Amino acid sequence: MIIDCHSHHISAPYNTNYLEWAKKTGAADYGPPYLWNNPIFEDMEKRLTVMERHGIDYSVITYSANVVQIIDSAADQVHTKADIVSDLNRRTHEAILAHPAKTGATGWIDLRLGSSALDEMEAVSDWVLGYSVLSGYEIGGQMKMLDDPEFSPFWQKAAELGKPIFIHFSSRFPVSTAEHALPGYMNNSMLNAGMGQLMENSLCLSRLVLSGLFDKFPSLKVVMGQLGGMYPLMLERFEMLYTMHLKGAAAKGLCVTDPENLSGFMRNYKNYTDNVYVDTHSMSEAGIRFAAEILGEDKILFGSDLPITPESWGIEKGIAQLNSSSLSDSAKEKIFSKNAMKLLNLTKI
Numbered sequence: 001m002i003i004d005c006h007s008h009h010i011s012a013p014y015n016t017n018y019l020e021w022a023k024k025t026g027a028a029d030y031g032p033p034y035l036w037n038n039p040i041f042e043d044m045e046k047r048l049t050v051m052e053r054h055g056i057d058y059s060v061i062t063y064s065a066n067v068v069q070i071i072d073s074a075a076d077q078v079h080t081k082a083d084i085v086s087d088l089n090r091r092t093h094e095a096i097l098a099h100p101a102k103t104g105a106t107g108w109i110d111l112r113l114g115s116s117a118l119d120e121m122e123a124v125s126d127w128v129l130g131y132s133v134l135s136g137y138e139i140g141g142q143m144k145m146l147d148d149p150e151f152s153p154f155w156q157k158a159a160e161l162g163k164p165i166f167i168h169f170s171s172r173f174p175v176s177t178a179e180h181a182l183p184g185y186m187n188n189s190m191l192n193a194g195m196g197q198l199m200e201n202s203l204c205l206s207r208l209v210l211s212g213l214f215d216k217f218p219s220l221k222v223v224m225g226q227l228g229g230m231y232p233l234m235l236e237r238f239e240m241l242y243t244m245h246l247k248g249a250a251a252k253g254l255c256v257t258d259p260e261n262l263s264g265f266m267r268n269y270k271n272y273t274d275n276v277y278v279d280t281h282s283m284s285e286a287g288i289r290f291a292a293e294i295l296g297e298d299k300i301l302f303g304s305d306l307p308i309t310p311e312s313w314g315i316e317k318g319i320a321q322l323n324s325s326s327l328s329d330s331a332k333e334k335i336f337s338k339n340a341m342k343l344l345n346l347t348k349i
Helices: 014-025 044-054 067-074 081-097 115-124 149-161 187-210 231-251 269-275 285-295 311-324 329-344
Strands: 003-008 058-062 103-105 131-134 136-139 142-145 165-168 222-224 276-279
Touching (some): 003 329, 014 067, 044 311, 058 081, 067 081, 081 103, 115 149, 131 149, 187 269, 231 269, 231 285, 269 276, 285 311
Parallel strands (some): 003 058, 058 103
8 A cells, every 4th residue: 555645736726827827927936837737736537547557545635835825826805815725725625525535635724824824723623634834934024934933823733633744845945046046057946956945854853853842742743755854864963962062061060951941951853753754755765764764664654746746756766766675565564654544543545
């Protein structure tokens, strides 16, 4: 069995209208339009055909970085952004209800909308598998990441509702500037997608851990794509730094090991891996093996990024990489399906 935990759907007419808006305005903030023009975005029947072709039994709908621009471009004097978010989730619900044995969905929660976002969490809580957010949002001209105090009510509500949070990079984390643009076709875009997005994933997870979020809400589970960026690579380095600073604090007579003192408590990154899941999208077979060794085979989910990543890479190659890896059959089974079934409480597949 294969459960795809990283796939995207934007119900009609929103994706079609977005493409028309992007063509009219020339907007390419989230990459060239061909990333978003696959009919699978709106057409569930085409999605099911691809799933059947590759033996994918169940697809979990999540949301990509450009959803904020889709919402902004659709809002007008009559329909607020909160209206658009609610309608987008409603249409997604209708789409999966037509194929309940094959598809499920997270609910899109737009954290720019304050209390309206919490209302939306409650409104969709009876049918979503989890909630989709971005790793950061531009609010008032400032990039705010998920550990920002402004988002504390969201995390409290998420803990109360008890469903996992799917985090997608915002693609707004700056790794280059117009003043230092690289020559060559698409080089700046490649730098952002090939490096900046992974850095954003890594920074987001690091800030969630080090801000004390999981100390306040230890039951929270988050899912990050792309193996969490550099997250698995960083655990040993953070432990080294933790040991160094712990000794330094002791030499100064400081106590930084009291978890009751959240502002003065020093956290060992490795102690929070139970809160974090990652998916396999676009990573190498060696990278997946490495993550399984460092994080544990229970913490990895299969993800394809359908339909943004080409089918031949995200699905076909992704499945082949995992099947041909030296991981045990039981580990492969966990990554392909069992971990997702447990995390998402999928009992009817």
